[in-house]
Amino acid sequence: MKKWLLMLPLGIFLLLGAWTFDKQSMKSAHEMKEPTERATVTLFNKDKEKVGTAQLKQLHDKVEISLDAENLPPGEHGFHIHETGVCEAPSFESAGGHFNPTDAKHGFKHPKGPHAGDLPNIVVNEEGKVNAKGVNDMVTLMEGKQNSLFDEDGSALIIHSQPDDYISQPSGDAGERIACGVIEK
Numbered sequence: 001m002k003k004w005l006l007m008l009p010l011g012i013f014l015l016l017g018a019w020t021f022d023k024q025s026m027k028s029a030h031e032m033k034e035p036t037e038r039a040t041v042t043l044f045n046k047d048k049e050k051v052g053t054a055q056l057k058q059l060h061d062k063v064e065i066s067l068d069a070e071n072l073p074p075g076e077h078g079f080h081i082h083e084t085g086v087c088e089a090p091s092f093e094s095a096g097g098h099f100n101p102t103d104a105k106h107g108f109k110h111p112k113g114p115h116a117g118d119l120p121n122i123v124v125n126e127e128g129k130v131n132a133k134g135v136n137d138m139v140t141l142m143e144g145k146q147n148s149l150f151d152e153d154g155s156a157l158i159i160h161s162q163p164d165d166y167i168s169q170p171s172g173d174a175g176e177r178i179a180c181g182v183i184e185k
Helices: 002-032
Strands: 038-045 050-059 062-069 075-077 079-082 122-124 130-136 156-160 177-182
Touching (some): 038 156, 062 156
Antiparallel strands (some): 038 177, 075 122, 079 156
């Protein structure tokens, strides 16, 4: 009988300890749940022909961008998020400048850069196709944040005719805008 009384506190400790652990692990699993914010983009050329799509997905503190496009000129091209969700052909100037809510300088090579909308160049193969995937930790798909791509005037993805040099102001000397797509939920 005395053995059983001595074991009772240990049993209660183990039972409470297991419950506490399960409660904490459930909380951690909930906190780790991936956000579900997503966006799609249909890219059009100057002739208003569809040339590709992009999928954007919120991954905690960054946005994954997956691009699948065709019928583009082969070679390296600048690829950016622009500040306004309007794509009026043929120049796409309606999309405004690069998305830059923090007033940074343009380019990955600039000591006071980059813009939040600066993305790595893409490479289109000889058949005019590109499949690229990357992440941007300076933007979000969550509304109401300073760096949200869903502010009051929206945002757009732009493909340029030339590669971005990652330092020239204000936009990397990437040439004409050859494709544009509005970022939409």
